[in-house]
Amino acid sequence: MTDASPTSAAGSAPTPFADRMDQRLQRRFVTPEGVDLRLRLAEASERFAAFAIDVIVIVSGLAAFTVLLAITGFAAQTLEVAVVIGLLGFFAVRIFYFSFFELGARAATPGKRSLGIRVAPRDGGRLRAESVFARNAMREVEVFLPLSFLAASAASDGVDAWIVLAGFVWSGLFALLPLFNRDKLRPGDIVGGTWVVKAPRRLLQPDMAEIGAAPDPAAVDVAFTTRELDTYGQHELHVLEDVLRAGHPETIETVAARIRGKIGRPEKAPADDDLAFLKSYYAALRGRLEKRLLFGRRRRDKHDIQ
Amino acid sequence: MSDENSLLDSTRFRREREADWRRLDALLERVAKKSSKALSEEELIDLPRLYRSTLSALSVARTTSLDKNAVSYLESLCTRAYFFIYGSRSTFGERVSSFLRRDWPDAIRRLRNETLAALAFLTIGAVAAFMLVSNDPDWFYSFVPGDLAAGRTPSASTESLRGALYEGGGGLSVFATSLFTHNAGIAIFAFALGFAFCAPTAVLLIWNGCILGAFLAVYVSRGLGFELGGWLLIHGVTELFAIALAGAAGMHVGWAIADPGSRTRLQAAAEASRPAGLALAGVIVMLFFAGLLEGFGRQLILNDTARYAVAVGTGALWCAYFYVGRMERRP
Numbered sequence: 165m166t167d168a169s170p171t172s173a174a175g176s177a178p179t180p181f182a183d184r185m186d187q188r189l190q191r192r193f194v195t196p197e198g199v200d201l202r203l204r205l206a207e208a209s210e211r212f213a214a215f216a217i218d219v220i221v222i223v224s225g226l227a228a229f230t231v232l233l234a235i236t237g238f239a240a241q242t243l244e245v246a247v248v249i250g251l252l253g254f255f256a257v258r259i260f261y262f263s264f265f266e267l268g269a270r271a272a273t274p275g276k277r278s279l280g281i282r283v284a285p286r287d288g289g290r291l292r293a294e295s296v297f298a299r300n301a302m303r304e305v306e307v308f309l310p311l312s313f314l315a316a317s318a319a320s321d322g323v324d325a326w327i328v329l330a331g332f333v334w335s336g337l338f339a340l341l342p343l344f345n346r347d348k349l350r351p352g353d354i355v356g357g358t359w360v361v362k363a364p365r366r367l368l369q370p371d372m373a374e375i376g377a378a379p380d381p382a383a384v385d386v387a388f389t390t391r392e393l394d395t396y397g398q399h400e401l402h403v404l405e406d407v408l409r410a411g412h413p414e415t416i417e418t419v420a421a422r423i424r425g426k427i428g429r430p431e432k433a434p435a436d437d438d439l440a441f442l443k444s445y446y447a448a449l450r451g452r453l454e455k456r457l458l459f460g461r462r463r464r465d466k467h468d469i470q
Numbered sequence: 471m472s473d474e475n476s477l478l479d480s481t482r483f484r485r486e487r488e489a490d491w492r493r494l495d496a497l498l499e500r501v502a503k504k505s506s507k508a509l510s511e512e513e514l515i516d517l518p519r520l521y522r523s524t525l526s527a528l529s530v531a532r533t534t535s536l537d538k539n540a541v542s543y544l545e546s547l548c549t550r551a552y553f554f555i556y557g558s559r560s561t562f563g564e565r566v567s568s569f570l571r572r573d574w575p576d577a578i579r580r581l582r583n584e585t586l587a588a589l590a591f592l593t594i595g596a597v598a599a600f601m602l603v604s605n606d607p608d609w610f611y612s613f614v615p616g617d618l619a620a621g622r623t624p625s626a627s628t629e630s631l632r633g634a635l636y637e638g639g640g641g642l643s644v645f646a647t648s649l650f651t652h653n654a655g656i657a658i659f660a661f662a663l664g665f666a667f668c669a670p671t672a673v674l675l676i677w678n679g680c681i682l683g684a685f686l687a688v689y690v691s692r693g694l695g696f697e698l699g700g701w702l703l704i705h706g707v708t709e710l711f712a713i714a715l716a717g718a719a720g721m722h723v724g725w726a727i728a729d730p731g732s733r734t735r736l737q738a739a740a741e742a743s744r745p746a747g748l749a750l751a752g753v754i755v756m757l758f759f760a761g762l763l764e765g766f767g768r769q770l771i772l773n774d775t776a777r778y779a780v781a782v783g784t785g786a787l788w789c790a791y792f793y794v795g796r797m798e799r800r801p
Binding site for chain 1: 477478479480481484488491492495499501502504522525526528529533534535536537538539540542543545546547548549550552553554556557558565569573577643644647648650651654655658659661662663665666723727736737739740741742743744745746747748750751754
């Protein structure tokens with residue numbers, strides 16, 4: 165508590181900026197069991213990137229398909245069949261590509277999957293086939309309408325050009341809608357009752373406290389006083405966890421020196437191991453903070469003084 | 471320091487449950503890779519139990535553990551499990567079957583008012599264009615784009631106009647397919663435009679009606695009205711009905727957004743999209759049949775009476791399928 169800044173009043177610690185940015189896209193989503201899953205919405209940029217990947221997949225798939233048809237069609241002298249298959253293939257991909265993948269187990273097209281996002285119903289119910297279909301049919305006005313106005317603008321002049329421009333601006337509003345609402349909904353999401361959330365597959369890493377609590381016996385067994393542990397809060401603990409998991413030697417050295425200075429430990433002796441020190445401190449700090457948590461006191465960060 | 475007692479409570483909590491979490495994780499990953507069929511019956515029964523225990527572990531961990539990685543792992547695991555447990559697991563076959571048996575006609579019935587409005591827009595366009603072109607044939611060129619007219623203009627000879635109604639020829643399958651894909655594109659467009667408070671869909675429908683009326687006026691002026699009717703209606707009953715239904719689906723959504731009543735606009739739009747999405751899927755099916763009728767039926771059946779018979783027959787079939795019986799099923 166040595167570095168309590170005068171501006172932070174007790175109990176009303178300002179949320180760190182990073183956390184606020186984190187919560188901007190977090191949404192309350194309570195399961196029937198009564199647990200809030202705290203869903204995170206996908207950024208508009210992620211969705212655009214996913215769409216771009218899907219377009220590349222579609223275009224390259226169709227190109228390969230066309231080449232294949234051209235080869236087999238000319239070889240077998242069944243051009244008519246080849247053209248029919250080609251037309252139907254193009255149509256099926258344009259209409260059903262997105263719906264097909266979004267109705268699968270992952271509820272995501274290959275583009276969305278590669279960015280770790282998926283489609284989810286906003287009301288928490290089932291993702292219905294008709295909603296997904298309606299959602300993707302809306303792409304006609306979001307993507308093809310502005311494009312067709314763009315194409316028309318090349319062939320018009322005078323009053324026509326102004327009409328085309330007005331049409332382009334009007335249809336462009338649909339395409340840009342996700343940028344203008346809190347939930348990043350595009351017209352298809354509004355119609356389908358869906359939104360796009362982050363659903364990455366996270367891996368369970370080893371518990372850093374377990375490693376910290378049981379270092380090899382030869383290493384220094386550092387004990388910390390309560391005063392030393394009360395210097396930091398939850399936010400700093402989490403930053404420390406990230407630092408330990410990342411394991412960059414330089415960062416570890418800097419952080420260790422900083423913590424030593426803050427809690428009033430002497431300068432680092434040559435024999436000291438920065439990593440072992442940080443791990444011990446992490447385990448001790450987490451134990452201290454979790455104990456206080458049991459008594460209902462959550463210390464957000466170092467400015468949070470009770 | 472390494473004995474069991476020195477461990478943090480949160481670490482011990484995690485040790486006891488970690489095996490369950492990893493098992494749930496592995497099951498979900500297998501489902502995502504293949505489908506729920508990849509799981510044995512025993513595993514399917516186990517999933518909800520694992521989900522609930524993991525979910526309760528999440529809420530405990532949130533209030534007692536400061537292990538950031540474990541909490542965010544549990545959050546993502548629970549989210550994935552939630553979407554599986556409460557998601558839809560019906561197979562493609564089941565979906566198609568319930569769509570054909572129940573959902574499609576139900577959806578069409580719920581769109582009845584919008585369907586009538588869409589048909590009215592088509593008719594208004596057709597009548598207006600018919601009257602305008604009958605009085606002054608020059609109006610024809612305002613309604614019909616040159617490439618669509620393909621020479622069938624007021625300046626064409628009666629013989630060539632008549633010829634266009636009865637030409638057969640090869641390449642029927644390509645013709646039918648391109649008609650189908652073109653019309654399906656228009657139908658989806660008519661649906662999507664409804665989002666902007668119905669108005670663009672109404673304009674599109676009226677404009678399509680105008681094209682129809684303009685052609686009709688040209689042919690009627692040469693005494694070929696009856697023949698054109700057969701040529702149009704053999705597939706047009708199905709095709710125009712489908713286009714009207716697509717427009718109706720779009721207007722259903724647009725109207726819900728414009729006038730949501732006591733619901734929020736977002737809720738209203740999401741609810742409206744259910745019958746609308748079903749109707750739109752059905753429209754694609756109808757247009758497929760319309761493409762077959764136009765590409766094959768019309769080119770092979772050259773007798774006017776037979777064409778009218780097919781038109782009446784298809785109209786009766788669609789109406790019977792959509793509107794007859796099961797009225798008590800309205801939600």
